[in-house]
Amino acid sequence: MIKVSCSPxxxxxxxxxxxxxxxxAALCPSLIWGIISFGMRALLVVxxxxxxxxxxxxxxxxxxxxxxxxxxxxxxxxxxxxxxxxASVPIxxxxxxxxxxxxxxxxxxxxxxxxWMNPALGGRVFVFFSFSSAMSKxxxxxQLASLASTVTSATSSASVDAVTTxxxxxxxxxxxSSGEAIGMNSLQYLESQxxxxxxxxxxxxxxxxxNAYTIDAFFGNxxxxxxxxxxxxxxxxxxxxxxxxVITWHIPVVYLTSYAILNWIFGGIPYGTGAFSGLLxxxxxxxxxxxxAFFMATDYVTSPITYKGQVIFAFGCGFFTFLxxxxxxxxxxxxxxxxxxxxxxxxxDRFVKPRKFGYVKEATK
Amino acid sequence: xxxxxRMPRYLTFQKGGVHPDDMKSLSxxxxxxxxxxxxxxxxxxxxxxxxxAKCLKQKGDSVKKGELIGEASSxxxxxxxxxxxxxxxxxxxxxxxxxxxxxALVISPAPSEEDPSYDGPxxxxxxxxxxxLAMVKDLGLVGMGGATFPMNVKLSxxxxxxxxxxxxxxxECEPYLTADYRLMMEKPENIxxxxxxxxxxxxxKQIKIGIEANKMDAVLLMKHxxxxxGFPIEVxxxxxxxxQGDEKQLLKATTGREIPSGKLPLDIGSIVCxxxxxxxxxxxxxxxxxxxxxxxxxSGNCIKNPGNFLAPIGTKVSDLIAAAGGLSEEPDKLISGGxxxxxxxxxxxxxxxxxxxxxxxxxxxxKPAKQTHCIHCGKxxxxxxxxxxxxxxxxxxxxxxxxxxxxxxxxxxxxCGCCAFSCPAHLPLVQAFxxxxxxxxxxx
Numbered sequence: 001m002i003k004v005s006c007s008p009x010x011x012x013x014x015x016x017x018x019x020x021x022x023x024x025a026a027l028c029p030s031l032i033w034g035i036i037s038f039g040m041r042a043l044l045v046v047x048x049x050x051x052x053x054x055x056x057x058x059x060x061x062x063x064x065x066x067x068x069x070x071x072x073x074x075x076x077x078x079x080x081x082x083x084x085x086x087a088s089v090p091i092x093x094x095x096x097x098x099x100x101x102x103x104x105x106x107x108x109x110x111x112x113x114x115x116w117m118n119p120a121l122g123g124r125v126f127v128f129f130s131f132s133s134a135m136s137k138x139x140x141x142x143q144l145a146s147l148a149s150t151v152t153s154a155t156s157s158a159s160v161d162a163v164t165t166x167x168x169x170x171x172x173x174x175x176x177s178s179g180e181a182i183g184m185n186s187l188q189y190l191e192s193q194x195x196x197x198x199x200x201x202x203x204x205x206x207x208x209x210x211n212a213y214t215i216d217a218f219f220g221n222x223x224x225x226x227x228x229x230x231x232x233x234x235x236x237x238x239x240x241x242x243x244x245x246v247i248t249w250h251i252p253v254v255y256l257t258s259y260a261i262l263n264w265i266f267g268g269i270p271y272g273t274g275a276f277s278g279l280l281x282x283x284x285x286x287x288x289x290x291x292x293a294f295f296m297a298t299d300y301v302t303s304p305i306t307y308k309g310q311v312i313f314a315f316g317c318g319f320f321t322f323l324x325x326x327x328x329x330x331x332x333x334x335x336x337x338x339x340x341x342x343x344x345x346x347x348x349d350r351f352v353k354p355r356k357f358g359y360v361k362e363a364t365k
Numbered sequence: 366x367x368x369x370x371r372m373p374r375y376l377t378f379q380k381g382g383v384h385p386d387d388m389k390s391l392s393x394x395x396x397x398x399x400x401x402x403x404x405x406x407x408x409x410x411x412x413x414x415x416x417x418a419k420c421l422k423q424k425g426d427s428v429k430k431g432e433l434i435g436e437a438s439s440x441x442x443x444x445x446x447x448x449x450x451x452x453x454x455x456x457x458x459x460x461x462x463x464x465x466x467x468x469a470l471v472i473s474p475a476p477s478e479e480d481p482s483y484d485g486p487x488x489x490x491x492x493x494x495x496x497x498l499a500m501v502k503d504l505g506l507v508g509m510g511g512a513t514f515p516m517n518v519k520l521s522x523x524x525x526x527x528x529x530x531x532x533x534x535x536x537e538c539e540p541y542l543t544a545d546y547r548l549m550m551e552k553p554e555n556i557x558x559x560x561x562x563x564x565x566x567x568x569x570k571q572i573k574i575g576i577e578a579n580k581m582d583a584v585l586l587m588k589h590x591x592x593x594x595g596f597p598i599e600v601x602x603x604x605x606x607x608x609q610g611d612e613k614q615l616l617k618a619t620t621g622r623e624i625p626s627g628k629l630p631l632d633i634g635s636i637v638c639x640x641x642x643x644x645x646x647x648x649x650x651x652x653x654x655x656x657x658x659x660x661x662x663x664s665g666n667c668i669k670n671p672g673n674f675l676a677p678i679g680t681k682v683s684d685l686i687a688a689a690g691g692l693s694e695e696p697d698k699l700i701s702g703g704x705x706x707x708x709x710x711x712x713x714x715x716x717x718x719x720x721x722x723x724x725x726x727x728x729x730x731x732k733p734a735k736q737t738h739c740i741h742c743g744k745x746x747x748x749x750x751x752x753x754x755x756x757x758x759x760x761x762x763x764x765x766x767x768x769x770x771x772x773x774x775x776x777x778x779x780x781c782g783c784c785a786f787s788c789p790a791h792l793p794l795v796q797a798f799x800x801x802x803x804x805x806x807x808x809x
Binding site for chain 1: 380383385386540613617623624625626627628695696697698699700704705706707708709710711727731734735737738739740741742743744746747749750751752753754756774777780782785786787789790791793795796799
């Protein structure tokens, strides 16, 4: 049977579902690293998140009579929620986060494409404020846990024990507020507190002359959420997405560089070392920044549609991440910065327009 | 054939564009072949942009090859000539591939020995520009790239305006199509001589010919021929990018000038002619041959022997496909033109017209992906060569807010299909814009 339709009769073969599954694939290396670092409990947390998110999507699909399960967005949201949890979190928390992400953040606004806030981040921030203490405890990865037993720190107000710990970021943050870290930078403080570091990093540090803590953070030997620890693998996933033309370089590159430069200029101020004394590269590997820059801020629905808009958006993310990390008291800098810029996205889209062809002012002759 | 030179950097237009698979290898090496005269031709009276021609023949009349059978009925309209000697067996309404319904003459060919063959010594040097322009009008020349704009209108430069650039369009950016490529490979001299004839009429300061880099052999052959003939023509190789064959993008790429919204190339001192049109102009000037046949690429994965065919205007698609060995399997779609902007049609008896550059029979092996909500990925915005926001226009049209869509420059959309090509949600963007333009004009 011959079909008749409007042109074009060719398509780039990308579809919503193919994009979502590609993003999921790009997240997998980091997820696997999380499972290696934190054990099977991490896999359980992620599986429960995905199951809850898919269930929520299915139930709401019944109500709205739209079958949206096959597009893969629910799985991706669940995966991101799970990867944003600590491995030791009570199992009810990821379930609540996933339900909130799908049912409230995504579907109250009309489902796929209609939400104004990144669902996974919405879910994570919701449970962070609801269960703050449970959400602030992180496991040390197995690689560090065996080393940590040797750490004794009588003077420190933040304690490092083998079971749970704060992330290095909040570890340093506590020290700043208590005045212990004045005159240092966060790496020197970690060293002064005998924060555990792997032998691998020490060896590499000797060869390359890079701080061992930075090396550990880059490869993923640090405490944190399941999916955020290994900057290397997240970076690899992000580059895969750029090569596959799922995302463009604009958001991650501008986000990371603007944050790094701001932190270099002003990041030393809380430590009392003055301007231009902050760390440039190291903070990029800490916390959820890599995960945020490549997988959260680039969420299509909640980022601007023009390249110019995306650059503004990403700079805003970088600025607020720096602000919240250096001067805020909460641990959720990246999540909050991205959510804040999600709010601004419709405004950016309204005012930042692509340049139209054939509307040049100057005379063409 | 020629030593490849190092090209410094290929020019292209900056904003937007997409890169579909070019699929040209199917028919690119098949030389142009004249098809056998079909048993019936259907010559429609609307083969060009503008008003349909006035039909001069009735049922039962006999026609001669090259005889005027349709007369231009207004300023923007074109003459139509009989491609063959024979008798008019019927005058009826036909539906063309682009869904235009118009009168058509059904001609039963009876070729005779006395038919003009349109060759022999070329002689056009004595003609004045006015005579050449009148000839272009009389012989029914229209732009053969697809838009079929009457050539005499295009070449009438108003008093006070000068033409800085004459740009020949050898881009052929649509996938599958190789008609222009074959023409450039087989008749490069005719094309360049045709360009000089047009140059006599419009007196441009510079002549350029733009060819995409996937046709490097054509670029080199053209350069070689230009040197041989000693014409002041610059061959410009262009980076491959769809829709570079559009005159707006081609002028931006070759001259750096932008056609203002709603204006014509002449407003920025430029004229763009497809190489097929230029060849037809040469044949018209040299031999007095009217535009009554053209090269059509017959291709697609359902065609047994894809190739390029010289066919009289009015040949039915079924005859063309038979000339290409027939169908290997039943196609999902029949397309007149290229896959990006061509029209899907359903009737194998649809005749080809002056603007039909290709007939494609395509089978889609994958199931079409499911349409989802817009996910705001911005791929359409990045792909739009005009700098529109397709997703926003789509939303406005979807909600019936036609006036707002018109105010957001919907009319600047030229339906090139880059947005719908790249849309991961598989939204029918171009369809919406076509509808929106029609309804928007009515609502005004």
